[in-house]
Amino acid sequence: xxxxxxxxxxxxxxxxxxxxxxxxxxxxxxxxxxxxxxxxxxxxxxxxxxxxxxxxxxxxxxxxxxxxxxxxxxxxxxxxxxxxxxxxxxxxxxxxxxxxxxxxxxxxxxxxxxxxxxxxxxxxxxxxxxxxxxxxxxxxxxxxxxxxxxxxxxx
Amino acid sequence: xxxxxxxxxxxxxxxxxxxxxxxxxxxxxxxxxxxxxxxxxxxxxxxxxxxxxxxxxxxxxxxxxxxxxxxxxxxxxxxxxxxxxxxxxxxxxxxxxxxxxxxxxxxxxxxxxxxxxxxxxxxxxxxxxxxxxxxxxxxxxxxxxxxxxxxxxxxxxxxxxxxxxxxxxxxxxxxxxxxxxxxxxxxxxxxxxxxxxxxxxxxxxxxxxxxxxxxxxxxxxxxxxxxxxxxxxxxxxxxxxxxxxxxxxxxxxxxxxxxxxxxxxxxxxxxxxxxxxxxxxxxxxxxxxxxxxxxxxxxxxxxxxxxxxxxxxxxxxxxxxxxxxxxxxxxxxxxxxxxxxxxxxxxxxxxxxxxxxxxxxxxxxxxxxxxxxxxxxxxxxxxxxxxxxxxxxxxxxxxxxxxxxxxxxxxxxxxxxxxxxxxxxxxxxxx
Numbered sequence: 001x002x003x004x005x006x007x008x009x010x011x012x013x014x015x016x017x018x019x020x021x022x023x024x025x026x027x028x029x030x031x032x033x034x035x036x037x038x039x040x041x042x043x044x045x046x047x048x049x050x051x052x053x054x055x056x057x058x059x060x061x062x063x064x065x066x067x068x069x070x071x072x073x074x075x076x077x078x079x080x081x082x083x084x085x086x087x088x089x090x091x092x093x094x095x096x097x098x099x100x101x102x103x104x105x106x107x108x109x110x111x112x113x114x115x116x117x118x119x120x121x122x123x124x125x126x127x128x129x130x131x132x133x134x135x136x137x138x139x140x141x142x143x144x145x146x147x148x149x150x151x152x153x154x155x
Numbered sequence: 156x157x158x159x160x161x162x163x164x165x166x167x168x169x170x171x172x173x174x175x176x177x178x179x180x181x182x183x184x185x186x187x188x189x190x191x192x193x194x195x196x197x198x199x200x201x202x203x204x205x206x207x208x209x210x211x212x213x214x215x216x217x218x219x220x221x222x223x224x225x226x227x228x229x230x231x232x233x234x235x236x237x238x239x240x241x242x243x244x245x246x247x248x249x250x251x252x253x254x255x256x257x258x259x260x261x262x263x264x265x266x267x268x269x270x271x272x273x274x275x276x277x278x279x280x281x282x283x284x285x286x287x288x289x290x291x292x293x294x295x296x297x298x299x300x301x302x303x304x305x306x307x308x309x310x311x312x313x314x315x316x317x318x319x320x321x322x323x324x325x326x327x328x329x330x331x332x333x334x335x336x337x338x339x340x341x342x343x344x345x346x347x348x349x350x351x352x353x354x355x356x357x358x359x360x361x362x363x364x365x366x367x368x369x370x371x372x373x374x375x376x377x378x379x380x381x382x383x384x385x386x387x388x389x390x391x392x393x394x395x396x397x398x399x400x401x402x403x404x405x406x407x408x409x410x411x412x413x414x415x416x417x418x419x420x421x422x423x424x425x426x427x428x429x430x431x432x433x434x435x436x437x438x439x440x441x442x443x444x445x446x447x448x449x450x451x452x453x454x455x456x457x458x459x460x461x462x463x464x465x466x467x468x469x470x471x472x473x474x475x476x477x478x479x480x481x482x483x484x485x486x487x488x489x490x491x492x493x494x495x496x497x498x499x500x501x502x503x504x505x506x507x508x509x510x511x512x513x514x515x516x517x518x519x520x521x522x523x524x525x526x527x528x529x530x531x532x533x534x535x536x537x538x539x540x541x542x543x544x545x546x547x548x549x550x551x552x553x554x555x556x557x558x559x560x561x562x563x564x565x566x567x568x569x570x571x572x573x574x575x576x577x578x579x580x581x582x583x584x585x586x
Binding site for chain 2: 017018019020022023024025026027029030051060061064065066067068082083084085087088089090092093096120121122123124125126127128129133136137138
């Protein structure tokens, strides 16, 4: 079993909130990803068991949503919003500076596994552009120097 | 921490700067949940009538009458009924729902309770976009407080009405803002929109009668109950009553949230509230209602921000996300960003959309690179025209409209790229 007892219990609590078991599949995927950092094929098989689905039905849900990942990523997820409101205020330039600062391209992870860098579509921070999100936390109204310092502070 | 961006206050946002307003005590101290008490003493039929009379239109983009939507819910009592709060705000340029969830979560819940009573719903699912972790935590805290105080649960505010609220977090898919895509996601599936009919009021969440309303829409409801439909109609235009929270972004001195009556001229929002374009530059174009809505050129900023007026200019209010672009802006680059987004977010269900969004982006990039031909301009419009109105949901329209808008008002930008074989706007924002 790759999904822990604690996570399984939390998944069962989520299932209780919905009229059909499957309603809790997205919450369950969030919980599994919180535990492991990604949703492995083994986790997908176990979730299929919990939800009485085929593994492929779990997999297609994992692959449909941008926030679910089927393989390990860096310890920190850095997402720069590059949609139009942020681009108008310099997000693309910020992304380029961060790429060269980390020595990777958007979509890649640093060799030490510390940071995965990615672009993201509108995060609802349009008046505070440019911005990035590290894990679940928004950092807004950034210039390149502030953003680099934020990244340097990640262990 | 109070709100750090400029804002103009009316009834929705008057306590935005007040941290206590996000707590139950703070909300109650400022009159919170009194409207819900009043609503529970009113019959559901009268409440629906009141909301119909107020003329409240949904604030999630489509602008449908909220009272009418509620009246579609069956009243025969056969099946459980559900309310769904669409907090999947993902329209680029929109961030009002985020701030409502963060600063006024109990107002959202109060609107939900009134809607639940009016529609006879036993449970509300609040679908919060996955990236909104902090707003979801604020909301969860409010829900927990409301349960502990007997505002949610078996006896809502001491009445015999029972109501439960479940918060579910999405996982990063724009299409889940479409109401039936949202319902699919709520049921644990890919967020691919459903064919309609049946509409959600007949066959909604988990196959039960359901009503889906946007966060801001719910927030207007307690004010309408407390003050009456005439009061509400004192804001806005005859056809579009009330205020809305405009989110202003892009090339302005003061980006931020501005709660203003519907019908406020776009130029007042851009030049007075957001204080115009910085660096002594002028406006080139403004997207009036989130990225799906066609752009307007600087010459048309006199338009009152209400659908009956915006439609005359071939655009719409959408979510009220106002994006301002200054004179340096390359409209082909803007088109590249816009079409990339829709290509990335198409759910892939309908051929016209899956293929069309890809082609729009490919051609847009080709023109920006200087590799476009004169035919490409017509092909863009041809593809957009063949997507519009041809698919299961309005996503394909949302992808086609902005391209049509750019071509309608800024065709010269496109022609100049083809003629010079390069981008003629060296000072434009970086791509």
